[in-house]
Amino acid sequence: MSGTNGVASDVTTESPDVAVVGAGPSGLTAARELAASGLDVLVLDRERQAGGIPRHSDHTGYGLRDLRRVMNGPAYARLLAERAVEAGARVRTSAMVTGWAGERSLDVTTPEGRIRVDASAVVLATGARERPRTARLVPGDRPPGVMNTGQLQNLVHLHHREVGTRAVIVGAELVSWSAVLTLREAGCRTVLMTTEHPHAESYAAFSVPGRAVLRVPVATRTRVARIIGHHAVEAVEVEDLATGARRTVPCDTVIFTGDWIPDHELARAAGLALDPGSKGPLVDNALRTSRPGVFAVGNLVHPVDTADVAALDGHHVARHVRDYLAGVLPQGPGIPLRAEAPFTWVSPGLIRPGAGTPPRERILLWSAEQRLVARVEVTQDGRRIARRTLPWPVSPGRVFRVPSSLLSGADPHGGPITIALA
Amino acid sequence: MNTRQMRYGPLPVERVDVAVIGGGVVGAAVARALSAYELSVALVEARADVGDGTSKANTAILHTGFDAKPGTLESRLVRRGCELLADYATKTGIPVERTGAVLVAWTEEELAALPGLAAKAAENGYERCEIVDAEEVYRQVPALAPGALGGLTVPDESIICPWTTTLAFATEALSRGAYLLLNTRVEGVEPPSGTADTVLRTSRGTLRAGWVVNAAGLGSDVIDGLFGHKRFTVTPRRGELFVFDKLARPMVNRIVLPVPSSRGKGVLVSPTIYGNIMLGPTAEDRDDRTDTSTSEDGFAFLLEKGRKLMPALLEEEVTASYAGLRAATEHGDYQVFLDAGQRYLVLGGIRSTGLTSAMAVAEHALGLLGEAGLRLDAKATLPDPPRMPNIGEAFPRPYERADLIAEDPAYGTAVCFCERVTEGEIRDALASPIPPADIDGLRRRTRALMGRCQGFFCGAEVEKRLCAGVAREHGENGDTEKTGEAQ
Numbered sequence: 001m002s003g004t005n006g007v008a009s010d011v012t013t014e015s016p017d018v019a020v021v022g023a024g025p026s027g028l029t030a031a032r033e034l035a036a037s038g039l040d041v042l043v044l045d046r047e048r049q050a051g052g053i054p055r056h057s058d059h060t061g062y063g064l065r066d067l068r069r070v071m072n073g074p075a076y077a078r079l080l081a082e083r084a085v086e087a088g089a090r091v092r093t094s095a096m097v098t099g100w101a102g103e104r105s106l107d108v109t110t111p112e113g114r115i116r117v118d119a120s121a122v123v124l125a126t127g128a129r130e131r132p133r134t135a136r137l138v139p140g141d142r143p144p145g146v147m148n149t150g151q152l153q154n155l156v157h158l159h160h161r162e163v164g165t166r167a168v169i170v171g172a173e174l175v176s177w178s179a180v181l182t183l184r185e186a187g188c189r190t191v192l193m194t195t196e197h198p199h200a201e202s203y204a205a206f207s208v209p210g211r212a213v214l215r216v217p218v219a220t221r222t223r224v225a226r227i228i229g230h231h232a233v234e235a236v237e238v239e240d241l242a243t244g245a246r247r248t249v250p251c252d253t254v255i256f257t258g259d260w261i262p263d264h265e266l267a268r269a270a271g272l273a274l275d276p277g278s279k280g281p282l283v284d285n286a287l288r289t290s291r292p293g294v295f296a297v298g299n300l301v302h303p304v305d306t307a308d309v310a311a312l313d314g315h316h317v318a319r320h321v322r323d324y325l326a327g328v329l330p331q332g333p334g335i336p337l338r339a340e341a342p343f344t345w346v347s348p349g350l351i352r353p354g355a356g357t358p359p360r361e362r363i364l365l366w367s368a369e370q371r372l373v374a375r376v377e378v379t380q381d382g383r384r385i386a387r388r389t390l391p392w393p394v395s396p397g398r399v400f401r402v403p404s405s406l407l408s409g410a411d412p413h414g415g416p417i418t419i420a421l422a
Numbered sequence: 423m424n425t426r427q428m429r430y431g432p433l434p435v436e437r438v439d440v441a442v443i444g445g446g447v448v449g450a451a452v453a454r455a456l457s458a459y460e461l462s463v464a465l466v467e468a469r470a471d472v473g474d475g476t477s478k479a480n481t482a483i484l485h486t487g488f489d490a491k492p493g494t495l496e497s498r499l500v501r502r503g504c505e506l507l508a509d510y511a512t513k514t515g516i517p518v519e520r521t522g523a524v525l526v527a528w529t530e531e532e533l534a535a536l537p538g539l540a541a542k543a544a545e546n547g548y549e550r551c552e553i554v555d556a557e558e559v560y561r562q563v564p565a566l567a568p569g570a571l572g573g574l575t576v577p578d579e580s581i582i583c584p585w586t587t588t589l590a591f592a593t594e595a596l597s598r599g600a601y602l603l604l605n606t607r608v609e610g611v612e613p614p615s616g617t618a619d620t621v622l623r624t625s626r627g628t629l630r631a632g633w634v635v636n637a638a639g640l641g642s643d644v645i646d647g648l649f650g651h652k653r654f655t656v657t658p659r660r661g662e663l664f665v666f667d668k669l670a671r672p673m674v675n676r677i678v679l680p681v682p683s684s685r686g687k688g689v690l691v692s693p694t695i696y697g698n699i700m701l702g703p704t705a706e707d708r709d710d711r712t713d714t715s716t717s718e719d720g721f722a723f724l725l726e727k728g729r730k731l732m733p734a735l736l737e738e739e740v741t742a743s744y745a746g747l748r749a750a751t752e753h754g755d756y757q758v759f760l761d762a763g764q765r766y767l768v769l770g771g772i773r774s775t776g777l778t779s780a781m782a783v784a785e786h787a788l789g790l791l792g793e794a795g796l797r798l799d800a801k802a803t804l805p806d807p808p809r810m811p812n813i814g815e816a817f818p819r820p821y822e823r824a825d826l827i828a829e830d831p832a833y834g835t836a837v838c839f840c841e842r843v844t845e846g847e848i849r850d851a852l853a854s855p856i857p858p859a860d861i862d863g864l865r866r867r868t869r870a871l872m873g874r875c876q877g878f879f880c881g882a883e884v885e886k887r888l889c890a891g892v893a894r895e896h897g898e899n900g901d902t903e904k905t906g907e908a909q
Contacts, residue, residue: 011824036645094835109821109844110834110835111827114823132741133873134741135740148875150878154881154882155881222727254787263875268669
């Protein structure tokens, strides 16, 4: 990290009450709420336009839970940005935070120069991204035409570029179907979707008519073992995980979808405690991290839930940031919240008694496996404190939500709380 | 010669005094050295860019030569090349970091081999190796797996940017008036009879040359065969590598080398000049000279080695994996032969040490050519060496330089976020004397798209800029100002 090694002269300093890093749904919503309460809020985003991922997700379904209306991604992104600005937040784009200069102090590169932002509180809202092919260790040739959904949507919706004509999509979750739609719009047919899970893990509401209308074959229990093609993608080799049988699927485009990882570089550079499962910063029910005055919201801490849920983190954190600035945010140790397999992470990872409920009174979990019946059991110090069968299934590729009321029987002075499936 | 003529259309020249075949690090160094003299020189490369073959995919180490086989040409040229390149890097801004290396002994056999390696280093003229105990090994590399018994330090081993190195040599050759002929594959050779020129039949037409230097790397034995020789065979040896996320960089502050032993060749863990950690390479003999694909077996091998060497490293994400082909031959040394009658010099069998030795190989080549009768009259004046953009982490990059951003806001506009590449740097690369031909070329010049997101955020934006730049290149007409016209 660059830390403080930049050239110290000609650096201008800004001292807002709150610096928000990332102008996606969660950051913009936090900024709007905080600015509306009279605080000086500076939002920093490295992209040229505020709005985050919805800028290039040109499909509907945005805004349901936070704005109580439904709109497409770009409209949602614009609206959130406008509302933050209307509330008085300063939204600065093309402003890339490159490192920390102090506990709540940031180094920023902008076209207008290097800036030092000395904030009283910092909200990290840097979001998440899909793991690329390289991080998934898929060998073979390295031609162009292999990308994530993020790049695909950028290419098609923001740059109006062409992609190929025959695509293989790795993953069969919500975002994967979004990739199918984007490809279709660009005139590219999806010839196969692969998932290592025994079922397509997307919402049935999407995947069943999706498969019918879009006529995309889904190969379950299947992985992409190799990419073939020197100068352009020619095919992928796929393996049936049950039998080990391999076959070659001709295609010219490969989209790696899902498999989210938080964009946690700043969190790690600060040395914040991390959640080993999600790899995002560890937060409590007030969304504060291990560093006083530094909060984390959105898909940075739960990679990934829907945009509206991320936005409502922004709504939730605002009160706690104000309390922190007023010096009345409750202190004291938190109780670790853990999840047993098949869950891979739980958010928040820490319950601090006295700090109120978590966002939307929900505990969020991610599962590696499907369970049609979700019988949730909460234990603490060997004692069962709640057991409930929830009316929705556990599915990989989407967040599993548990009402935080299931934790109400926990001993505030007790040990770690564990959530498991009975 | 404009940038379009470099890559497309009929050759802009019919005859040169010397043709250098192969635009890798060695060929570019030789062309640069030759073009300091009153000679017309062409650097002839089959691919669309310089440094696009073996020279782009190696372990990027500037070797002291401590472990070369004493008495070989390789040993001598690595030692000399290391000095020359370290000095040249300072002048031109090629990123170099003197990290030092430590060879780690994991077995009694390896521990017992260390004094011999120290003695060999001394024989190679390198005196600063030191045998250290396990405690010192862990002080130097705390993240190392338990079980190390001791080590040998090599304080002067360094890491270097291989891409900038080749590009600097070729850029300087160009500025001194050499022709750079890309997309120009040598398909046939008519060796000279008497005083006539050699005729090179290329994919872009015929080129006649008074003298020919064969620096064709993986293809050097094929070219040698076209001159009627059968002296060595290149067997491509594939080396696969993992590049780990920059967040892992604090774990490894020096090059961690294996001790060569009867257990076979191990892999190294090294910081890269771009701030990542590299693990590899594998070593596997192949037949196909173009197959730089990575493999499941290679990945499994690297993961197993990584777990043994530094388990904490495997907790980090892999940012990139790649494979390079070393131009290995059946011989233990560089294959350098001069045929005075044919006015032909072959520089073959130059393995991974070629990055370090390239400038010394060029110096050696000029000596041989001069002895054989090539007239070397120094040019009265030469342009200053190029100043290369810094794409390494050892010195401040443009995004963190307030002075630079104040002069030009483009250096304050990040385009590739993971690698912090700015609009200004991409613009400069596209306008440079040897502009990139494709995304990979842009990556090697700027680091754009090299980072952990692999294009998730910026891929479309970077591609747009590249396409605009390439379109400008195709549209230009006889623009010679930028590139410096060859005579």
